[in-house]
Amino acid sequence: MKGKRGLLIAAAALACLFQAGLAAAQVSWDQANYDALAPADSSRTISPGTQINQQNWQQYKQFMPVGMQQLWAGRFFWRLPENAQMTIGATTPTPLPKKYQEDTEKYASQVRLVKNSDGGYDIKGYVAGAPFPRPGGPQAGVQIMYNEYYAYIPYLITTYANLGFNMDKFGNKYVNGVREVNFKVKHLSDPGKPVNLPNTGDSFLTQNNVIMEPEQSKYLNSLQIFHDNPADLPDSYVFVPSLRRSIRLTTAARCSPLVGSDYTQDDERSMNLQPPIFQSRFLGYKNILVGYPTPGYTNKDNYYKPLYFPGPQAVVWQVRPVAVLDIRRVPAKSGGYCYGTRMAYIDKETWQPIWMDLYDAELHLWKTGPSVYKPMPIPGTNGDVATGAGGPGDGEYTFWDVQNNHITLDIQNDGKINDDAKSYDDYTRWGTPGGMAQVMQ
Numbered sequence: 305m306k307g308k309r310g311l312l313i314a315a316a317a318l319a320c321l322f323q324a325g326l327a328a329a330q331v332s333w334d335q336a337n338y339d340a341l342a343p344a345d346s347s348r349t350i351s352p353g354t355q356i357n358q359q360n361w362q363q364y365k366q367f368m369p370v371g372m373q374q375l376w377a378g379r380f381f382w383r384l385p386e387n388a389q390m391t392i393g394a395t396t397p398t399p400l401p402k403k404y405q406e407d408t409e410k411y412a413s414q415v416r417l418v419k420n421s422d423g424g425y426d427i428k429g430y431v432a433g434a435p436f437p438r439p440g441g442p443q444a445g446v447q448i449m450y451n452e453y454y455a456y457i458p459y460l461i462t463t464y465a466n467l468g469f470n471m472d473k474f475g476n477k478y479v480n481g482v483r484e485v486n487f488k489v490k491h492l493s494d495p496g497k498p499v500n501l502p503n504t505g506d507s508f509l510t511q512n513n514v515i516m517e518p519e520q521s522k523y524l525n526s527l528q529i530f531h532d533n534p535a536d537l538p539d540s541y542v543f544v545p546s547l548r549r550s551i552r553l554t555t556a557a558r559c560s561p562l563v564g565s566d567y568t569q570d571d572e573r574s575m576n577l578q579p580p581i582f583q584s585r586f587l588g589y590k591n592i593l594v595g596y597p598t599p600g601y602t603n604k605d606n607y608y609k610p611l612y613f614p615g616p617q618a619v620v621w622q623v624r625p626v627a628v629l630d631i632r633r634v635p636a637k638s639g640g641y642c643y644g645t646r647m648a649y650i651d652k653e654t655w656q657p658i659w660m661d662l663y664d665a666e667l668h669l670w671k672t673g674p675s676v677y678k679p680m681p682i683p684g685t686n687g688d689v690a691t692g693a694g695g696p697g698d699g700e701y702t703f704w705d706v707q708n709n710h711i712t713l714d715i716q717n718d719g720k721i722n723d724d725a726k727s728y729d730d731y732t733r734w735g736t737p738g739g740m741a742q743v744m745q
Contacts (some may be wrong), residue, residue: 464717
């Protein structure tokens with residue numbers, strides 16, 4: 305009887321802890337948290353060599369994305385351990401590829417925004433490069449959103465993600481090995497390629513994810529096709545091996561899980577949005593910690609468990625100027641959409657997203673996490689690199705689902721770009737629904 309009572313008491317204690325964890329996870333959106341971040345035009349920074357830990361992190365929280373602050377504060381089920389550290393490195397420039405810079409100078413002056421009937425903004429006159437190299441004025445947030453949408457992406461990039469996993473609160477892990485193959489066929493800034501590739505219809509960008517392991521899921525294949533008109537929702541297809549055919553998904557599937565992860569269709573590339581159907585408020589440039597992988601980023605032993613936050617052997621952090629955007633669907637398109645707001649942190653130099661705080665329809669924090677890009681050399685250039693590469697791209701990408709106590713850890717390696725990826729240079733095979741069935745050949 306005594307033993308049974310002890311078990312009941314222990315069970316009750318665990319239940320209380322679990323309920324407390326659920327209550328603590330209800331972090332509501334508050335603009336004041338974002339306004340408090342360190343302005344990029346201030347002299348505030350963090351000296352290289354600084355070690356941020358549990359004892360001193362609050363001294364540096366103004367440099368942390370809001371979701372990162374909450375992880376350090378221990379607000380969620382997933383908590384940083386007492387020995388957790390972040391190493392600060394020197395801020396290094398990450399210039400955009402030369403051809404992309406040339407195209408920006410050549411074409412940006414003709415680009416403009418035009419308000420549409422839904423309350424968003426269409427883009428006119430865009431050819432290649434960054435459409436708004438010096439965003440400003442009342443629509444600066446929309447301009448930066450378009451800069452991210454048209455950030456540098458090579459013609460062809462592939463990586464293999466087989467070192468991460470999806471994990472629930474009980475520690476159960478589900479490991480997928482995913483081959484990712486992306487094509488960009490319009491608005492190119494790659495040497496030796498035309499701006500728009502012929503015989504690709506109205507496609508702009510394709511994203512193909514093929515599960516290669518485990519065996520029971522092998523060859524399940526997800527394909528997204530983005531159209532040249534950024535207002536058009538992408539076409540989404542899934543190839544089902546048991547049926548030997550691909551199935552077209554409804555455009556309402558933007559919130560559906562991507563190959564079994566905590567990412568949705570709108571979360572690939574960290575931000576897979578259609579700018580004309582979103583409104584974006586610019587909250588200012590902030591000095592924010594941005595992660596860069598070390599050679600040890602592929603070793604999961606270099607991550608702090610149980611939440612798998614990258615340790616100093618996996619990631620070094622730099623203080624960089626970052627645009628903070630409050631992105632929401634236009635009211636006419638917001639019904640039934642999964643996110644109430646996407647707080648996006650966009651690197652001012654590369655226009656790549658480096659962190660996301662995602663809030664649900666009631667504006668409670670739902671998911672948060674970094675995009676840690678590994679700069680990848682671009683073949684046929686004089687030392688140009690792709691930073692972010694439009695995702696995939698080698699690096700480490702994490703979402704902590706703080707409402708459902710899930711983790712998606714995505715570690716990507718074996719990245720190849722353009723001429724280095726010649727074995728995948730078949731747009732029909734990897735970029736069209738008709739090619740999806742070839743995955744089993």
